[in-house]
Amino acid sequence: MRCALNIAYNGTYYLGSQSQTQTPNTILGNLQKVCIQLGIYSKIIASGRTDKGVHATGQICHMDLPSFWNDLVKLKKVLNEMLPTSIRINTIIAVEDNFHARYGAKQRIYRYILKEGLSNAFENDFVTFVKELSFDELEKNIKLFRGEHNFKQFMKTGSDVKSTTRVIYKAFGYRHKGSIVLHFKANGFLRSQIRLMVGALLQLNTEQIKEQLACKNSYKIKPAPSNGLYLAKIKY
Template sequence: MLGLAVLRFALPPPRASASFCTGAAAVTAAAAGDISLVDGSLRAVLRPEVDEADTVAAESAHRWRMVISYDGTKYKGWQYQPSPPTIQFFLEKALIHITKLDRKELCLVGAGRTDAGVHARGQVAHFTTPFAYHCLDSFHSAINGLLPPDIRVREISEASPEFHARTSSKSKIYHYKIYNGAVMDPFHNNYAYHSAHKLNPHAMQEAAKHFVGVHDFTSFANAVHNDRVRSPIKKISRFDVTEMDAIIQLEVEGTGFLYRQVRNMAALLIQVGKEGLPPGIVPKIIAAKDRKELAKVAFLAPPHGLYLMSVNYDKEILKPPEGSPPISFGRNHQISRCKLLFY
């Protein structure tokens, strides 16, 4: 018989501000927080092992870095909101359940606010706890066990107090995928934009090189309905167009991007690829510094072809503090020996 899987990690000591049950029920509830995994295949019991080595004073916060992948098809983007649900909502829900902290204490921050329908291979986020973990593998397994199957934490590590997922980033890499065939492959339907019109990747590459450098990208930014004022001056270090059978992949790396900038750049390159516009249109649209000029020649590319592939940092800022637990890349499971009955 296969035994019940037990995940063990340290939980924080009770805080005066928290509300608790009374009597024996309180002790039982605090000692064993049952968690039902999303797929229903296993019920894991997380039992705290609290000692002086596992906990620290609340004022000495520990910061944790996560690398996250997700299929954005069903979600309203990254930014927190309960309905329709977002990636951040589900991550915070899992972290709150495991750590028993509220979202203000966790302070979960993502490196990029991907839009509804946009995917990620290497989104980065950080959160804080007033206590430490001596092992991250069980914690890692617990998070993924609580998340929907189309959201996965790939890596967890302790980070220095100076690390910030968004402001510490050196550059971001995005991909935009275009399926360039007469008939759309149904297996790419949610993961690539379909262009039945045969595109010219060489013309697209010629146009893409005009994006490289430091420019005012006002013409490629949609209006943002919030109080954040961002500089339209951005640096793009490279923009590559690669043909891979029926897929044309756009890969752009830059220090930062404006709201929907990558999708707007992809939309213009698609029009150039159709040979309806010359590659030299790019510097003219950039110089106009007016979103209306781009709207005259190209529509916004749909979100499902876009991927946040990676967020890059200086090696120094990624060094974990001294005495940190080993980085968790997930845990391999092994089948224990058992007796099989033969009939």
């Protein structure tokens, strides 16, 4: 039986989500290790990878279960008991055999959380603090990313992709309980694209962002820190 897992995790102390041969200290590395202990040897496939320090509230994975694991309520309970407390299984549901967490994804939603002022020990792992910023400028400039664009200037070097064109359906910012939340919804994102877009919003002016987006000029952008980024939802 193929099942889909909805997973939340605090990525602070993990080296990204994807399993790696060099280290077991990844989100899927920990999940795979626990599954093997439970007699589940299927490779776990995620909707996409998140970088070191990036969090998720709704990452989706799929895996195939042996016949003796037919109680998904019990499986969820056991997994959450065995996994580190920084990784939680929200739901497990049975899906069609041809369901694919990565290739079947139609839309991906991310949020980036900013706060103005000095960092503090209790929020620093989950919020990017900026000494001062203009919400009005952010609110105006984030809308520039909407629509279909060639995002090759907003991609980490060394990426191997067939196309750098993506469609962003929604891009907006709003205030929430003292924070500024940036919301991005697209058909897909390039490697570090969101962190580079947020970096552009914090470092470039309106005309510079337009030039970078139109590939008319190339400004050096420092990616926004990973700790403020959350994979929120995957739509199929």
